Amino acid sequence: MVIVFALVVLAVLAVAAALHWYVWRRLVRDTTRGRGPARRAGTAVFVAGPVLMVAALVAERSGAPFWLQRTLAWPGFLWMALALYLLLAVVAGEAVRPLLRRALDRRGRPGRDPVVAPLGRPSQLVTGQGPEVRRVEPSGTSTVAPEPRPTAAAEPARAPDPYLAPTRRLFVSRVVAGAAATAAVATVGHGTYGVLRGPRVKRVTVPLAKLPRAAHGFRIAVVSDIHLGPVLGRDFAQRVVDTVNATRPDLIAVVGDLVDGSVKDLGPAAAPLARLTARNGAYFVTGNHEYFSGAEQWVEEVRTLGLHPLENARTELPYFDLAGVNDLQGESEGRGPDFDKALADRDPARACVLLAHQPVQIHEAVRHGVDLQLSGHTHGGQLWPGSLLAAAANPTVAGLDRYGDTQLYVSRGAGAWGPPTRVGAPSDVTVIELAATRA
Numbered sequence: 001m002v003i004v005f006a007l008v009v010l011a012v013l014a015v016a017a018a019l020h021w022y023v024w025r026r027l028v029r030d031t032t033r034g035r036g037p038a039r040r041a042g043t044a045v046f047v048a049g050p051v052l053m054v055a056a057l058v059a060e061r062s063g064a065p066f067w068l069q070r071t072l073a074w075p076g077f078l079w080m081a082l083a084l085y086l087l088l089a090v091v092a093g094e095a096v097r098p099l100l101r102r103a104l105d106r107r108g109r110p111g112r113d114p115v116v117a118p119l120g121r122p123s124q125l126v127t128g129q130g131p132e133v134r135r136v137e138p139s140g141t142s143t144v145a146p147e148p149r150p151t152a153a154a155e156p157a158r159a160p161d162p163y164l165a166p167t168r169r170l171f172v173s174r175v176v177a178g179a180a181a182t183a184a185v186a187t188v189g190h191g192t193y194g195v196l197r198g199p200r201v202k203r204v205t206v207p208l209a210k211l212p213r214a215a216h217g218f219r220i221a222v223v224s225d226i227h228l229g230p231v232l233g234r235d236f237a238q239r240v241v242d243t244v245n246a247t248r249p250d251l252i253a254v255v256g257d258l259v260d261g262s263v264k265d266l267g268p269a270a271a272p273l274a275r276l277t278a279r280n281g282a283y284f285v286t287g288n289h290e291y292f293s294g295a296e297q298w299v300e301e302v303r304t305l306g307l308h309p310l311e312n313a314r315t316e317l318p319y320f321d322l323a324g325v326n327d328l329q330g331e332s333e334g335r336g337p338d339f340d341k342a343l344a345d346r347d348p349a350r351a352c353v354l355l356a357h358q359p360v361q362i363h364e365a366v367r368h369g370v371d372l373q374l375s376g377h378t379h380g381g382q383l384w385p386g387s388l389l390a391a392a393a394n395p396t397v398a399g400l401d402r403y404g405d406t407q408l409y410v411s412r413g414a415g416a417w418g419p420p421t422r423v424g425a426p427s428d429v430t431v432i433e434l435a436a437t438r439a
Contacts, residue, residue, distance in 0.1 A: 013054075016050065017050070019083075019087055020046055020049075020050050020083065022087075022090070023046070023083070023086050023087055023090050024042070024043065024046040026090045026093070026173070026176075026177060026180075027042065027086065027090065027177045027180065027181060028042035028043060028046065030169075030170075030173040030177070031170070031173045031174045031177045033170070049075075049079040049082070049083060050079070050083070052072060052075045052076040052079055053076045053077070053079045053080050053083070054076075055072050055076055056069075056072040056073050056075075056076025056077055056080075057076070057418075059072050059073075060073070060229070060230065060260065060261075061292075063262070066230065066261065066265040069229075069230040069261070069265075070230040070231075072230075073229070073230035073231045074231060077231060077418050077419040077420065078188065078192070078419055078420075078421070080418055080419050081188045081191070081192075081383060081418075081419035081421040081423075082184060082185070082188050084383060085183070085184035085187045085188055085423075086180065086181065086184045088184075089179075089180035089181070089183045089184045090177075090180050092180070093176040093177070093179065093180045096176055096179075097172055097173075097176050100172050100175060100176065101168065101169075101172055104168055104171070104172070187423055188419075188421055188423075190423075191383070191421040191422050191423040192419075192420055192421045194421075194422055194426055194427065195232075195415065195416045195420045195421060195422050195427060196236070196420060197239075198236070198239035198240060198242075198243055198414075198427075199240060199243055199413075199414040199415075199427040199428050199429045200243075200426060200427070200428055200429075201243065201246075201247055201428070201429055201430075201431060202428040202429070202430045202431070203430070203431045203433065204399075204400055204409065204430055204431070204432055204433070205432075205433045205435050206372060206400065206407060206409065206432055206433070206434055206435065207434075207435040207436075207437045208320075208351045208371050208372060208407075208434055208435070208436065208437070209351075209371075209437050209438075210320075210349065210350060210351035210371060211319065211320060211351045211434055211435070211436040211437070212319055212436060213436045213438055214319060215318075215319030215320065215434060215436060216434070216435055216436040217433060217434070217435070218250050218251070218319060218433070218434040219247070219248075219249045219250045219251070219431050219432070219433050219434075220249060220250065220251045220252075220253055220353070220374070220431070220432040220434070221244045221247050221249035221251070221252045221253070221278065221429060221430070221431050221432075222253050222255060222374050222376075222409065222411050222429070222430040222431075222432055223240065223244060223252065223253065223254050223255070223411075223414055223429055224254070224255040224256060224257060224287070224357070224375070224376020224377070224411045224413045224414065225256070225257040225287070225376045225377065225379055225411070225412075225413025225414060225415055225416075225417070226240055226254075226257070226258050226259075226413070226414045226415045227257055227258075227259070227260050227289065227413075227415040227416060227417045228258065228259045228260065228261070228266050228269045228270055228415070229259065229260030229261050229266065230260075230261070231420045232415050232416070232420060233266075233269045234268060234269040234271065234272060236415065237269055237270060237271075237272040237273060238272040240272075240414050240415075240429070241272045241273060241275050241276055243414075243429050244276060244429055245275070245276065245277050247429070247431050249278045249279075249431060250278060250279050250280050251278050251279070251280040251281065251282075251283070251317075251322070252276050252278045252281070252282035252283065253282075253283055253355050253374055254273075254282065254283065254284045254285075254302075254307060255285055255287070255355050255356070255357055255374055255375060255376045255411070256285055256286055256287020256288070256289075256290065256327055256357030256376055256377065257287030257288065257289045257290070257357065257376060257377065257413070257417070258270065258284070258287070258289075258290065258298065258302070259289065259290065259293050259298060260289055260292070260293060260417065261293055262293060262294055262297070263294065263297045263298060263301050266293075267301060270301065270302075270305065271305070273302065273305045273306075273307065274305040274306050276306070276307070280317060281308055282306065282307045282308065283307065283308045283309075283310055283315075283322065283324060283355060284299075284302045284307040284308065284309050284310070284324075285309070285310050285311075285324040285325065285326065285327070285355045285356065285357060286298075286299065286309075286311070286326050286327045286329075286330060286357065287327050287329075287357040287358075287376065287377065288327050288328070288329035288357065288358070288377070289417070290327070290329075291327065291329040291330055291332065291333060292329075295330065295333070295335070299311065309324075310322070310323065310324025310325075310342075310355060311324070311326055311335075312324070312325050312326055312337065312338040312339075312341040312342045313341070313342055314342050314343060314346060316350075319351070320350055320351035320352060320353055320371075320434075321346055321347075321350050321351070321352045321353070322352075322353050322355070323342045323343055323346075323352060323353070323354045323355070323370075324342065324354070324355040324356070325337035325338065325339060325342050325354065325355075325356050325361065326338070327356075327357045327358060328358055328360070328361070337356070337361060337364070339364045339365070339367075339368050340368075342354075343368045343369075343370070348369055351371045351372075352369065352370050352371050352372075353370075353371065353372045353373075353374065354370045354372070354373045354374070355373075355374050356373055356374075356375055357375060357376060357377050358375060358377045358394075359373075359375045359377060359378065359394045359395050359396050359397075359408060359410050360393075360394060360395060361373070361375070362375075362395055362396075362403050362406065362408045363395075363403070365403075365406050365408075366403050366404045366405070366406045369405070369406075370406050371405070371406065371407065372406070372407045372408075372409065372432075372434075373406060373407070373408045373409070374409055374411075374432070375408065375409070375410045375411070376410065376411045376412075376413050377394070377410075377413075378390045378394050378396075378397050378398060378410055378412070378413075379412055379413045379416065379417065379422070379425060380397060380398040380412035380413070380422075380424075380425030380426075381397060381398075381424065381425045382416060382417070382421075382422055382423075382425050383419065383421065383422065383423050383424075383425075384423045384424030384425065386425075387424060387425060394410075395408070396408055396410045397410065398410050398411070398412050398425070409430070409432060411428060411429075411430050412425050412426065412427060412428050413427060413428070414427050414428070414429055415427065
C-alpha cells in the first residue's frame with residue numbers, strides 16, 4: 001500500500017513538473033533572448049513557486065510548527081491558484097497565437113527589406129558603385145555605361161529576411177504571454193479579495209410539508225467550510241460571526257470543516273465563535289477536516305464556545321427535529337456517521353432537518369425519511385473549473401435540490417481550503433427560511 005501511494009505521489013509530481021515546464025517555456029523562455037537577467041528571474045519564480053506549494057501542503061498535513069505553516073502557506077497556496085490560471089491562460093493563448101501571426105503577416109512590417117541585385121551571365125562581372133557601372137567583357141576590354149534604370153519587368157528579387165520570422169515570433173510570444181499573465185494575476189487577485197472580505201449572505205426559502213404554521217418563516221443560518229488555519233485566522237472568524245449575527249437567525253448550523261489545525265494552534269482563532277447568537281442556539285457537526293485536525297478535541301472546544309455538537313444525535317426543537325451525523329471521514333477512527341442512532345424512534349409526523357457535512361450522505365437521509373439535509377464540503381468547486389470535478393464526486397455541488405421526498409441544500413462555504421481564493425464559486429452564509437406549505 002505504501003509503495004502504491006509513493007508511486008501515485010511521484011506520478012502527480014511528474015505531471016505537475018511537466019505542466020510547470022510548459023508554462024515556463026511559454027512565459028519565460030519564448031519571451032526572452034539568451035540567458036539574461038529576465039530569463040533567470042522568471043526561471044527562479046517557476047522553481048521557487050512549486051517548491052513552496054509542495055512545502056506548504058506537506059507542512060500542513062505533517063503538523064509542522066504553526067509558525068512554519070503560516071510562513072509557507074501564503075506564498076505556497078497562492079502559487080497553487082496562480083499556477084492553475086497561468087496554465088489555463090497559456091492554453092487559451094495557443095488558440096490566439098496563430099491568429100495574431102496571420103494578422104501580422106497580412107499587415108507586413110514597416111521599412112525596406114534587403115535587396116539582392118540580379119547577377120548577369122557567368123561571363124560577366126559587375127563592378128563599381130554609383131550612377132556608373134564598369135562592365136568587363138570576355139575579351140578583356142572594359143566599357144563604362146550609365147547604370148540602367150530598373151523597370152517593372154526587371155524588379156530585383158527580394159531575399160527573405162533571416163531576422164524577420166524570429167522577431168515576429170518573439171513579438172507574438174510576448175503579447176500572448178503578457179495577456180496570459182495579466183489575466184491570471186487579475187483572476188487570482190479578485191478571487192483572493194472575495195475570500196478575505198468575508199462571505200456574503202444568501203437567502204433561500206425551503207417549503208416543508210410537515211412544518212407547523214407557527215414555524216413559518218423560521219430562519220436557519222447555515223455556515224460551512226470556514227477553514228480556520230495558517231491563512232484564515234481570528235480576524236476572518238470574527239468577520240464570519242458578524243455576518244451571521246447580522247442576519248438575526250433563529251438557529252445557527254455549523255456544518256463542518258471549521259478548522260485546519262490543532263486546538264493548540266487555532267484555539268485563539270476560533271474564539272470569536274463564542275459570540276454567535278441565535279434564539280434557538282448554535283449547533284455543530286464534524287467535517288472531514290476535523291478528523292485531520294483532532295476531531296475529539298475540537299468537539300470539546302466548540303462545546304466550550306457555546307456550540308452544541310451533534311455527534312450522531314438529535315434534539316427536539318419546538319417545531320421540528322434537528323439531527324446531526326458525523327462525517328464519513330470519522331470511519332477511519334471508528335466514529336463514522338450513524339443514521340440509526342441519530343434518527344431512530346423519532347416521530348415521523350414531525351419535520352426533520354439533518355446536518356451532514358457531505359452531500360453524498362443524502363441517500364441515507366432519504367432512507368430515514370429526513371425532510372431537509374443541510375451540507376457543505378464542496379466549496380462550490382472553489383476554483384473554476386473545479387466545479388466540474390466537484391460535480392463528478394457529489395450529487396449536488398451547490399444550492400437546493402430534491403431527492404425523493406428529501407430536499408438537500410449545499411452551501412458553497414464561508415472560507416477556503418488551500419489557496420485563500422475563489423473563482424466562480426463565491427463564499428456565502430446561507431439563511432434558510434423554512435416555509436409551512438399550509439400557511
